[in-house]
Amino acid sequence: MLPDAGFYLETRAGPIECYLEWDRATETQQRLAEKLLAYRLAEVELFEEGRPARCILFVVPGPRRLATLHHAYGDFERERALRASRGSIYSLDGSWPLLATSASRLRGEGHLAAVWERLDESSAPPLALTDLPVRDDLRPVGPNRTLGRRWRKNDPDFWRRLSPLGAGRHGATEEEGPIRPQPVDPAAEAFAARLRRLREAGHAEARRDAAALRSANPDQDLRSPAINGSMDDREDDVEEEPWR
Amino acid sequence: MGRSREPRQEGAGSSSSARARPLRVSAERLFELARHLTERDREVALYLYRHRVLTTDQLQLLFFSSRRRAQDRLLFLYRNRVLDRFYPPAQFGSGKPDAHWLLDEAGAILVAAMHDLERKQLGWQRRADWGSHPQLAHQLETNRFVTDLIAATLRDPAWALASGGHPPRRPTT
Numbered sequence: 001m002l003p004d005a006g007f008y009l010e011t012r013a014g015p016i017e018c019y020l021e022w023d024r025a026t027e028t029q030q031r032l033a034e035k036l037l038a039y040r041l042a043e044v045e046l047f048e049e050g051r052p053a054r055c056i057l058f059v060v061p062g063p064r065r066l067a068t069l070h071h072a073y074g075d076f077e078r079e080r081a082l083r084a085s086r087g088s089i090y091s092l093d094g095s096w097p098l099l100a101t102s103a104s105r106l107r108g109e110g111h112l113a114a115v116w117e118r119l120d121e122s123s124a125p126p127l128a129l130t131d132l133p134v135r136d137d138l139r140p141v142g143p144n145r146t147l148g149r150r151w152r153k154n155d156p157d158f159w160r161r162l163s164p165l166g167a168g169r170h171g172a173t174e175e176e177g178p179i180r181p182q183p184v185d186p187a188a189e190a191f192a193a194r195l196r197r198l199r200e201a202g203h204a205e206a207r208r209d210a211a212a213l214r215s216a217n218p219d220q221d222l223r224s225p226a227i228n229g230s231m232d233d234r235e236d237d238v239e240e241e242p243w244r
Numbered sequence: 245m246g247r248s249r250e251p252r253q254e255g256a257g258s259s260s261s262a263r264a265r266p267l268r269v270s271a272e273r274l275f276e277l278a279r280h281l282t283e284r285d286r287e288v289a290l291y292l293y294r295h296r297v298l299t300t301d302q303l304q305l306l307f308f309s310s311r312r313r314a315q316d317r318l319l320f321l322y323r324n325r326v327l328d329r330f331y332p333p334a335q336f337g338s339g340k341p342d343a344h345w346l347l348d349e350a351g352a353i354l355v356a357a358m359h360d361l362e363r364k365q366l367g368w369q370r371r372a373d374w375g376s377h378p379q380l381a382h383q384l385e386t387n388r389f390v391t392d393l394i395a396a397t398l399r400d401p402a403w404a405l406a407s408g409g410h411p412p413r414r415p416t417t
Contacts, residue, residue, distance in 0.1 A: 004386040005295075006408030009397070017408065022386040059389060106389075111396045112403070129393075130403065146404035148394040151284055153309045163282050185279075191286070192278040195357045199271055202362055 001038045003056075010146060014134035016055060023060045023069070032072035036098065036119075037079060043094040052135040057116065058100040066117070069100050073119040097132060163188075264323050269350045277324050277350060285317070289326055289351040290358060293366075295387050297374060299342040302391045318345060326351040330375045344384075346374055 003019035021035060039056050060066050080092035099116040109115050114128040143149045144157055152158065163185050266273060288307055292298060298306075300314060308314035321327040328348040334341040347355065349370060356366040374380060390405070397403040 004382075005390050007390060007393075008406040008408055009393075010404040010406055012402055015406065019408075020386065020389060022382060022389060024382055024385070103385075106392075111389075111393045112400075141406050143401075143404060146397075146406050148305055148398050149404060150287075151307045151309070162284055185282075187283060188279050188281060191281070191354075191357065192275050194360070195275060195278050195353070198357055198360075198362055 001035065001042075007147075008138075008141075009129055009132075010141060011130055011134065014136050014140065015138050016129065016132045016134050017052075017138075018055045018057055018129070018132070021056065021058045023058060023065065025061050025065045025068075029068050029072045029075065032069055033075040033079070036073060036076040037092060039096065039098070040076075040080070040092045040094045041090065043096050044091055052137055053096050053133045055097045055099060055129075055132045058098070058119075059106065060100060060102050062102050062104050066100060066102050070119065070122065073098070099127065099132075101126075265325055269325050269353065273324075274350055274353060277326070278354065281326075281354070285321060285326065286354060286358060288318075288321065289347060289354050292327065292345060292347045292351065293355045293368065295390075296383050297344050297346055297380065298387055298391075299344055299384075301342055302387060303345060305391055305395060318343075321351070322348075325349050326354065328370070332375055332380075344374070346371075 004022045005020040008015040008017055060069055083092055098119040100119055101115045105115045114126045116127045118124045144155050284307055304311050304314035322329055325348045328346045329343045331341050352366055352368045353363045356363045394405045397405050
């Protein structure tokens with residue numbers, strides 16, 4: 001199972017890692033319970049114990065669907081208790097926060113407001129995303145690596161990152177010196193070289209395959225079955241009766 | 245023989261920008277195109293590979309300082325088949341809807357090269373039916389949540405959003 005989206009919310013305390021499940025009320029309560037179970041299994045099975053928490057966010061259309069999600073969590077809890085009583089090796093005990101809110105509430109109060117209800121603690125007050133546990137094992141990223149801020153002109157590094165050809169735009173005047181030939185963007189050149197290398201590797205592989213086929217069966221016709229490279233449509237060969 | 249069987253995201257009677265698009269993405273054209281692409285163009289293609297469909301507004305928020313600049317550059321990428329686009333049906337009188345942008349064939353080759361893969365190893369297929377795809381509304385609403393969250397963080401320098409994946413890869417301390 002893959003989450004619908006994954007992102008880091010960068011805060012002064014550190015990054016908060018979140019996974020999003022966007023629900024459109026098209027799935028059954030049982031399927032919701034299975035998703036909760038899958039996230040708990042992922043926590044237990046895929047990641048080492050004691051690693052910092054990832055936050056699982058469910059967004060549902062409205063309050064009625066939110067109630068269905070709480071019922072699904074009840075189903076999941078029963079399954080968890082059953083496995084714990086049996087001593088199952090696939091334990092569902094976990095600590096990643098499971099949170100939910102409704103799209104209508106997000107629209108009304110905003111994405112950074114305290115609108116997220118904990119599924120595992122129904123009596124707890126709603127949380128804001130910034131109240132969620134941070135990952136202190138990750139390096140912080142600079143503003144020019146974050147979404148929406150990376151490609152702003154007010155970033156002092158903007159023109160250089162966009163292209164070395166534009167690096168001289170800020171503060172450059174004609175009096176600064178003679179006009180020099182524009183340098184070629186090394187990143188674009190390196191990228192084009194990588195494309196060529198990949199294509200040549202593909203061609204070499206095709207030539208090797210063709211040589212192997214020829215040596216195995218010298219009389220085999222390796223030409224394409226049609227001029228435009230598409231498969232031959234046998235129905236085209238059937239001559240139609242003249243129109244009357 | 246002159247007509248292509250390839251499905252078009254835009255219907256018959258499309259604009260001159262659609263007619264200017266090459267039907268095939270030849271290697272020579274791609275090498276020439278790669279030399280004219282910026283780091284931002286490659287990031288746009290990569291983001292659309294990961295998130296499938298975004299509107300002009302959303303791409304502007306993520307990558308551009310102005311709507312005009314976003315429209316110009318996206319049109320350049322569309323004409324060179326890095327991106328494709330479609331316009332969802334809109335109610336009469338509500339004006340032209342925002343363009344919805346997708347990855348196209350040249351963009352897929354670029355994304356494959358960014359991952360050091362061949363195009364066929366990327367596992368991406370061009371779809372002509374995104375406009376009526378059953379997953380479209382879900383994908384759009386998911387992406388809308390993320391871009392609305394980015395817009396909210398832009399109002400306060402204490403918060404920001406960084407890309408994640410499945411799972412997100414990021415250096416540890």
